[in-house]
Amino acid sequence: MDETERYEPGSEADFERLYRNTYRRILGTLITLVRDVPTAEDCAQETFERAYRNWSTWRPDAPVEAWLHRIAINVAISDRRHQRIRQAGEVIRRLGRPDPGPDPAVVAERSDLVRAVKKLPTKQAAALVLRHYHGYTNREIAAALGVPEQTVASRLAAARKQLQAVLGR
Amino acid sequence: MSDIERELEEELHRVLDPIAARPIPRRRALSGHRSLKTVLGGAGAALTIKVLTGVAVAAAAVTVAGAATTGSLNPVVWGQQVTQQVSSCKSKLAAGDHGIGDCVSQFASQHGAAVASAARHHGNGNGSGNPTDNGGSNGTGNGNANGHGKDQRRGQPTAAPTVDPEATDPVQGHPPVRVSPGP
Numbered sequence: 001m002d003e004t005e006r007y008e009p010g011s012e013a014d015f016e017r018l019y020r021n022t023y024r025r026i027l028g029t030l031i032t033l034v035r036d037v038p039t040a041e042d043c044a045q046e047t048f049e050r051a052y053r054n055w056s057t058w059r060p061d062a063p064v065e066a067w068l069h070r071i072a073i074n075v076a077i078s079d080r081r082h083q084r085i086r087q088a089g090e091v092i093r094r095l096g097r098p099d100p101g102p103d104p105a106v107v108a109e110r111s112d113l114v115r116a117v118k119k120l121p122t123k124q125a126a127a128l129v130l131r132h133y134h135g136y137t138n139r140e141i142a143a144a145l146g147v148p149e150q151t152v153a154s155r156l157a158a159a160r161k162q163l164q165a166v167l168g169r
Numbered sequence: 170m171s172d173i174e175r176e177l178e179e180e181l182h183r184v185l186d187p188i189a190a191r192p193i194p195r196r197r198a199l200s201g202h203r204s205l206k207t208v209l210g211g212a213g214a215a216l217t218i219k220v221l222t223g224v225a226v227a228a229a230a231v232t233v234a235g236a237a238t239t240g241s242l243n244p245v246v247w248g249q250q251v252t253q254q255v256s257s258c259k260s261k262l263a264a265g266d267h268g269i270g271d272c273v274s275q276f277a278s279q280h281g282a283a284v285a286s287a288a289r290h291h292g293n294g295n296g297s298g299n300p301t302d303n304g305g306s307n308g309t310g311n312g313n314a315n316g317h318g319k320d321q322r323r324g325q326p327t328a329a330p331t332v333d334p335e336a337t338d339p340v341q342g343h344p345p346v347r348v349s350p351g352p
Contacts, residue, residue: 016196019193019196020193023193023194024189024190024193025189027188027189028185028188028189031184031185031188032181032185037188041194045194045196045197048196048197049197049199052199053199111180111183111184113176113177113180113181113184114180114181114184128177129181132174132177132178132181133178133181133182133185160171160173160174160177163173163177164173167173
């Protein structure tokens with residue numbers, strides 16, 4: 001996590017800077033947690049909305065990106081809860097669509113591994129992405145998720161095991 | 170690092186890096202967007218539909234109740250009224266009298282005048298319901314205002330409309346013509 005940046009809680013300019021500095025990483029995490037890229041983008045915006053509402057009360061005693069990730073994972077969990085209700089409508093909406101081109105978002109949705117990650121429990125998937133995409137340590141992930149470091153280690157182990165089973169490796 | 174971990178890292182970077190390289194969109198302003206979506210989607214949608222259906226049913230009930238109170242041009246209601254009128258006319262018949270035609274016809278002519286007035290009010294009556302009317306019965310549609318007007322053409326007295334008390338042109342585009350006898 002980038003801890004060189006300093007942010008003043010409640011500062012509008014600092015929040016805008018925080019958004020610019022962290023949006024891509026938050027989006028990257030969310031893409032592996034929710035069903036598609038547009039939903040991930042929507043969840044990313046929701047994450048920053050929630051963060052903005054609490055920006056004045058944020059205390060810089062913890063890494064700001066860990067705080068954002070925690071919000072993002074909660075948004076993803078909330079989205080997954082509503083996903084089943086929306087699924088029927090989504091199937092109907094997608095019927096008759098032309099074959100999509102090589103859009104990076106489509107590539108992401110077609111990746112077997114990313115699809116397998118999406119099927120994991122949200123907190124396991126989040127730990128996996130924070131560890132293997134963002135390169136966070138288990139301690140940093142524990143701070144982001146608000147759980148003991150040992151819990152992170154067990155979630156990572158369970159996630160890897162399930163991925164191996166799904167992918168047949 | 171195990172094979173699965175290495176593969177995971179490579180695949181995540183291959184897939185996510187191009188998306189992360191996209192321009193950062195403008196931050197969404199605080200709004201009720203998400204809340205609205207929640208209301209309009211999923212279980213909220215069902216609730217919304219129920220509420221809207223309830224409002225529609227309530228509005229329809231009010232309309233029907235109002236029509237029943239004030240009189241109605243609805244053919245079903247009209248049929249019921251005719252049935253009642255026939256019964257009433259029969260009961261008024263004196264011993265030895267035959268035929269209730271005039272009695273029923275008088276009632277029917279009132280309805281004809283009312284319907285013609287209402288049709289003119291909407292601009293689609295053809296005015297044949299009351300040949301002596303000088304109002305704005307200049308519509309071009311196929312109004313049904315002539316349904317019961319033949320009785321008036323036979324010289325029966327014209328009863329005042331019961332549904333539309335005002336037989337004048339509502340937009341006053343056609344002022345009443347006064348016909349006075351010549352010198």
